Amino acid sequence: MTTDLKRAPAIDHKTSHQLDRHTVYQQAVQSPEADAELVQYFYRLNRNKTAYHFREDFCGTAITLANWIQQGPEFSGEGFDIDSDTIKWGQRHNFDPLGENGKRGLLHRADARAPSTKSPDVRCAFNFSYWIFTQRKQMLEYFQSAYQDLAKDGVFVLDFHGGAESLAEEEAITDCGEFLSIWHQTGFSPVTHTADLALHFRFPDGSAMENAFRYHWRIWSIPEITDLLSEAGFASTNTYWYDGEGEYELTRVGQNDPTWIACLAALK
Ligand SMILES: C[S@@+](CC[C@H](N)C(=O)[O-])C[C@H]1O[C@@H](n2cnc3c(N)ncnc32)[C@H](O)[C@@H]1O
Secondary structure (H helix, E strand, C coil), rough: CEEHHHHHHHHHCCCCCCCCCCHHHHHHHHCCHHHHHHHHHHHHHHHHHCCCEEEEECCCCCCHHHHHCCCCCCEEEEEEECHHHHHHHHHHHHHHHHHHHHHHEEEEECCCCCCCCCCEEEECCCCCHHHHHCHHHHHHHHHHHHHHCCCCCCCCEEEEEECHHHCCCHHHHHHHHCCCCEEEECCCCCCCCEEEEEEEECCCCEEEEEEEEEEEEECCCHHHHHHHHHCCCEEEEEEECCCCCCCCCEECCCCCCEEEEEEEECCC
């Protein structure tokens, strides 16, 4: 929800000094329970059976994986991220508290192109993280490694956003209840299709975490990505359009909205 800074809600007096950036990120940006369900939903929809071993790429604190393994004792998974502090934070806050059950989630400080310990049934890259690969060659290598690593009948789920406004230099402000989160996009280049993103958090007491997270990524188009998935070996890719109310619908056309969200499910 886009809102106005002046309308920051009265909250429980937590300030930027009492919270750390990963806690705030998880609350502002992620819906881990829904995301774990979404991954299973796309697998069942396309394969008519249940996925058990899941791989979360660019996992950050791997909170989606932590939700996945809580489906039951037969559910396991692996998370991959190159940032060791983030991985350690995720281990301590999202897995250790689960005790023995938490051991079914394995975190790797490694590149998203590295192989899994066990071939995943389903794999995801969410919050557009894979756009950090700005070169076609890098993206192809990533998709080739994902294809080879997936189990037979595996499904690779990638989220997407777009629309004319996705190229604009703008601050998108979201009211997260206890604080505001601000996605600030600058420096879009029509030549490289890359942009700089900064994520800020602002609190009602005036404190803030400016530039809590920063990214440089390419704003890809769906056909560029589906062509690369096909080149990497995937048999087909289905596109699901988000209706803004929690549902995704299979589409071949989409809608030319100023901003839109979609998910791709690439089938091995
Ligand atoms: C936008 S965050 C995504 C966090 C979380 N998965 C989510 O959905 O919100 C991007 C993450 O990608 C990680 N990252 C960047 N380059 C990577 C690479 N080549 N391989 C694995 N992780 C990478 C960063 O350390 C960061 O934690």
